[in-house]
Amino acid sequence: MENLIKEISGLVYEASQIDKDLFEKFNVKRGLRNADGTGVLVGLTNVGDVVGYEKDANGKVIPIPGELRYRGYSVEQIVHGCQAENRHGFEETIFLLLAGRLPNKEELKELHDVLGRKADLDEDITQMILNLSGKDMMNMLSRSVLGLYTLDENAEDYSLPCLIRQSLDLIAKLPAIVIYSYYSMQHRYNRRTLKIRHPKAALTFAENFLYMLKGDDYTAIEADLLDLALILHADHGGGNNSTFATRLLSSTMTDTYSAIAAGIGSLKGRLHGGANLQVLEMMDNIKKHVKNWSDKEEVKNYLLKILRKEAFDKSGIIYGVGHAVYTISDPRAVLLKERAKLLAQEKNMNDEYNLYCLIEELAPQVFSEYKGEGVKTVCINVDFYSGFVYEAIKIPKELFTPIFAVSRMAGWAAHRLEEVTFSSKRIIRPAYKNVYPNAAAYPPLESRK
Numbered sequence: 001m002e003n004l005i006k007e008i009s010g011l012v013y014e015a016s017q018i019d020k021d022l023f024e025k026f027n028v029k030r031g032l033r034n035a036d037g038t039g040v041l042v043g044l045t046n047v048g049d050v051v052g053y054e055k056d057a058n059g060k061v062i063p064i065p066g067e068l069r070y071r072g073y074s075v076e077q078i079v080h081g082c083q084a085e086n087r088h089g090f091e092e093t094i095f096l097l098l099a100g101r102l103p104n105k106e107e108l109k110e111l112h113d114v115l116g117r118k119a120d121l122d123e124d125i126t127q128m129i130l131n132l133s134g135k136d137m138m139n140m141l142s143r144s145v146l147g148l149y150t151l152d153e154n155a156e157d158y159s160l161p162c163l164i165r166q167s168l169d170l171i172a173k174l175p176a177i178v179i180y181s182y183y184s185m186q187h188r189y190n191r192r193t194l195k196i197r198h199p200k201a202a203l204t205f206a207e208n209f210l211y212m213l214k215g216d217d218y219t220a221i222e223a224d225l226l227d228l229a230l231i232l233h234a235d236h237g238g239g240n241n242s243t244f245a246t247r248l249l250s251s252t253m254t255d256t257y258s259a260i261a262a263g264i265g266s267l268k269g270r271l272h273g274g275a276n277l278q279v280l281e282m283m284d285n286i287k288k289h290v291k292n293w294s295d296k297e298e299v300k301n302y303l304l305k306i307l308r309k310e311a312f313d314k315s316g317i318i319y320g321v322g323h324a325v326y327t328i329s330d331p332r333a334v335l336l337k338e339r340a341k342l343l344a345q346e347k348n349m350n351d352e353y354n355l356y357c358l359i360e361e362l363a364p365q366v367f368s369e370y371k372g373e374g375v376k377t378v379c380i381n382v383d384f385y386s387g388f389v390y391e392a393i394k395i396p397k398e399l400f401t402p403i404f405a406v407s408r409m410a411g412w413a414a415h416r417l418e419e420v421t422f423s424s425k426r427i428i429r430p431a432y433k434n435v436y437p438n439a440a441a442y443p444p445l446e447s448r449k
Contacts, residue, residue: 022435032239036061037376039239039324042430043247047071047097047414048235052326063327063377070235071096079231079335088204088227090407091115093234094171097414098164116201118172119208121180124151125173126196129180135189137402138268140181142261145170149257156255160421166256167413174409175199178402179212185398206230209406213395221346222393225339226403229386232332233404235411242266242273246412250419251428263412264405273401276387279320280397283388285312286355293355296362303359303366320384321363322376332382340389347392356388 023030032040038053038061051067068075070093078096082089095103095111103111121129128147134140148170149155154162176199187194197215199208206227210218238247246263267273287293289311290302305311306318323330337357344353360380367378390400419425 018435026433026435028433037324042428043238045238045415045418046100047418048237048411050237050239050325052323052328052330065329066323066326066331066379068232068236068331071100073102075232075331075335079228082231088206088223090205090227090230090234093231094410097235097410098167098417112204113201114168115172115205116199116203118169119176119199119201121173121176125177126180129177130184130194132181132184133188135185136268137178137181137185137398138264138273138405140185141174141178141402141405142264142268144177144181145257145261145264148173149255152257155257158253158420160417163256163417163420167417170256170260171409171413174406175205175209176212178399178406179209182213182396182399182402209403210393213399218393219346221343225336225343225389225393228335228339229389229403230407232335232382233386233407235408235414238415240272241269242408243411243415247415247419248428250416251425253420256416259416260409260412263408267401267405267408273404275319275381275383276390276400277397279383280387280391282306282312282319283352283356286359287352293351294358296358299355299358300362300366303362304370307366307370318359318363318366320381320387321367322378323381326379326381327377329379330381333380333385336382336385336389340385340392343389343392349392352388356385360384 022028029040032042034040036059047070049067049069051064051069053061053063056062070078073096078089078093082092091112092103092108094115095107125144125148128151129140129144132140132143134143152166155166157163180196183192183195186192197212199212203211204223204227207218207223210223210226236243238244242263245266246259249259249262270278286299286302290298292298302311303318307316309316337360340356341353344350363380364378368375387400390397390403395403
């Protein structure tokens with residue numbers, strides 16, 4: 001078998017080579033990107049909007065401060081509005097994304113009650129999760145979601161009330177699925193005590209996640225920061241890979257569970273959902289090799305070493321810096337940074353926080369010096385601070401990407417509902433042009449070398 005795999009591997013590599021000039025010849029938008037790096041417009045949505053640049057009269061891309069809007073409201077409005085009223089805002093964000101407007105007081109309470117009732121897992125689901133084997137949390141999460149299909153008697157019902165029920169059910173249950181899967185995995189492979197804490201209906205979404213993970217051993221600031229992170233990751237327009245994957249499958253009129261599992265599978269990819277883990281690994285490396293964390297020149301020189309592929313993982317990437325859309329600023333990173341300072345003070349992590357801030361200041365300068373004139377404007381993205389926040393809260397690294405999924409479930413559900421209910425819906429079917437030369441003749445088996 002090894003010989004066969006080796007043989008096919010070489011053939012696959014050779015058969016997969018495509019002349020790069022052909023992409024330009026046929027005007028192929030590689031990665032669904034235009035030549036200037038902007039995304040190719042493939043759809044319209046009412047759910048979310050991501051803005052990081054504008055174009056002048058000549059079509060030139062002009063960097064502007066980043067904006068993220070949910071149903072017309074900026075995340076700054078949502079976050080600062082909830083903070084001013086001293087309450088968590090993720091439940092409100094869920095309602096806004098699904099329904100298209102902000103809830104009133106009674107509607108918000110009803111949503112909280114519904115999510116609270118649905119949050120706990122019945123015995124069949126719990127047993128299914130505990131019986132799963134595997135060492136990857138995202139894989140366990142996607143298998144659990146697909147498993148819920150078998151327990152839903154109306155899994156193929158495409159009526160709007162049923163689709164909304166399924167959406168609320170998944171939004172409510174994902175935290176428990178994640179936590180139970182984590183402790184099951186730890187028990188199975190690391191011989192740790194199996195802990196099952198049932199969610200409490202009176203707690204907020206963020207508080208329940210921390211309670212199921214840590215019991216009562218969490219602080220108000222920790223819950224506030226997790227709630228903030230959930231709000232900020234809930235949606236990012238229709239063009240991000242996992243949301244597009246969800247809409248892609250939804251356009252075929254497949255079931256809810258299959259569509260959401262596709263989103264989870266996309267988010268699992270290290271180029272999408274795992275970036276904050278790479279930031280943490282990079283920061284650990286920087287803290288180890290930079291003696292004076294407050295010395296600008298020393299920090300700057302080490303960042304240059306990373307860019308020159310002389311340090312850390314030799315990839316030439318400063319993780320957490322740069323974004324496909326945001327240029328001058330990522331509003332999610334700005335909001336996380338605001339509150340992360342309070343968390344750093346509570347956890348006695350001021351030196352670490354200040355190092356993050358210094359790298360945020362220096363990274364654009366380093367990029368400009370290394371890349372030269374004409375380099376794309378870059379900024380810190382949300383992954384840069386989210387890993388710091390989760391580490392300070394003492395959330396296990398295995399849960400970083402699953403938390404992303406827990407939050408993004410709200411956005412996935414909203415985009416799926418839009419995709420399947422839009423009156424002129426069509427299956428998404430992009431085109432690929434074949435450039436492999438036609439065979440002259442079909443050779444008999446006996447004559448092949």
